[in-house]
Amino acid sequence: MERGLENVDVVIVGGGLEGLAIAWALAERGVRDVVVLERSTLCSGGTAKSSSIVRCHYGVASLAAMAWYGVEVFENAEELLGADVGFRGVGYAAGVGEDDLPALRANIAIQRSVGVEVAEITPDRLREWWPAMRVDDFRAFAYEPRGGSGDAYLTGMAFASAARERGVRIRQHTPVRRLMKGTGGRVIGVETGAGERISAGTVVLANGPWSVPLAAPLDLDLPVRAQRAQIVLVDSGTELGQAPVVSDLVSLQYFRMEPSGDVLVGNSDHAVPEYVDPDRYRQRADGSFVETAVEKLAHRFPGWPDPGVVTTYAGCYDVTPDYNPVIGPSGVAGLFLAVGFSGHGFKLAPAVGRLSADLLLDGVSGDPAIDAEDFRFGRFAAGAALRSAHRYAGAGEMR
Structure with a gap:
């Protein structure tokens, strides 16, 4: 009626x-x-x-500028919005291997052109924040000291x-x-x-x-399609302290500290997307995903004494071509x-x-x-997709 x-x-x-x-x-x-x-x-x-990561690491100037404005709002949320939004300015780092070093440097230049505070740092510098991290297969990181994570x-x-x-x-x-x-x-x-x-x-x-x-x-x-995205939360078995959010573009994963001390781990390999009904999809990670995530973490953090999976979940990205x-x-x-x-x-x-x-x-x-x-x-109809001119091998379209 x-x-x-x-x-x-x-x-x-x-x-x-x-x-x-x-x-x-x-x-x-x-x-x-x-x-x-x-x-x-x-x-x-x-x-x-949402994984609620705050970073400006884009190869498209408009996106980097938009994310940079977001940083300013998150940092001043209590004044602008009247509330704490859970922002933690722990920093953000995107790491690449030798083959992707030229793209990393080109993307840093794009980000700087719109005002983003970002610098190239060595893998050893990042290991100061993540002491148990294996870094020998990285060549360099783009580091944003004002990046971090929040609560969507x-x-x-x-x-x-x-x-x-x-x-x-x-x-x-x-x-x-x-x-x-x-x-x-x-x-x-x-x-x-x-x-x-x-x-x-x-x-x-x-x-x-x-x-x-x-x-x-x-x-x-x-x-626009719903693409399932899986997340694993891991107890490292050791006290980690505060550390930057990391996009590992060598192993194709990302990880960050939760306020609880657990490590949130997500996937950066989107070569085979899983499209789903956004109202009907499995909301826990698959066993195969957990196994792959654990293998990647074992490679990246061989020094963790007794890591274990705490829980998992899955959400959906609303993706365009x-x-x-x-x-x-x-x-x-x-x-x-x-x-x-x-x-x-x-x-x-x-x-x-x-x-x-x-x-x-x-x-x-x-x-x-x-x-x-x-x-x-x-x-899309004009064949003018929005893509970075400096893409990373293996990282698909998610950059």
Whole structure:
């Protein structure tokens, strides 16, 4: 049964980190007649499973600049958002072997060109922070002293609270059934699962893989798929202390310390992606994945006295063909896209909010270091995928 029509300026579909960051950024710019609709509870989808790594190590200048803005927001979150977001500025290091050294240095130059604080360091320097680490197969690391890790759930909830304080309304357990169309095919609002119709000047899809079926009736084929990502938490058997987050681009893994002292270990080998239904997938790591992760860790940390697996889990990336997001107009009037974050969403979220607000209100990026054209939806049809010019062997598209 349909219910009465409500009119707002902006409806944001998706109450995860990106949707909430966009709501906050719009409210910061004075657009407060905004409603966020979340199908379940806030930050319960991909946000809840994020590894929450903060790094600017990209081979695309716009991405590096976006991540650098994120660092500034995370460092000043209590002032900007009024809450602790769990940011730990322990540093971040990306390590490569001999063959990837030229690409590492080229990417460092790109990052420095947009202001990122990054330096090349030796493997022995990194071993000072990770004493039991084997480093003989590394040639060099790119080190960001202001990188680290955070908590995506706390960050999303901080955006939500700050947005609410500025007048944004957020509704949980409110799935969107369809996008409403008006004259000329323009999107004019949404209809919820309960039959309520909400009219809006703009609808923003920020709901990851769940955006695909909503866009399909508009003849929009969004190239977004859910890719399962598995995580292992390991007790090293020794006191490790504070150490930088590491992207091991030799063994194709990443690891960081949890506040508990456990080591979170993820996979950087995406040669054979596993695409799944985001509502129905195995949420624990497979035995074969755990075995491979343990073998890689045994190689990297042969000095750990008594390591053991504590637990595992699995989440989903919302991936695009080039593993980079779509941020901008959809090509259908009234519909804006912020989808396909491909594992980069946490670190980019503050800049996604700012860029989206800039595009919605001004039509252009407000930061000269961030080229909005990089993230346009039309790049796929035009054969203009967004990829680094200096890619790492074996690391696939995740860089």
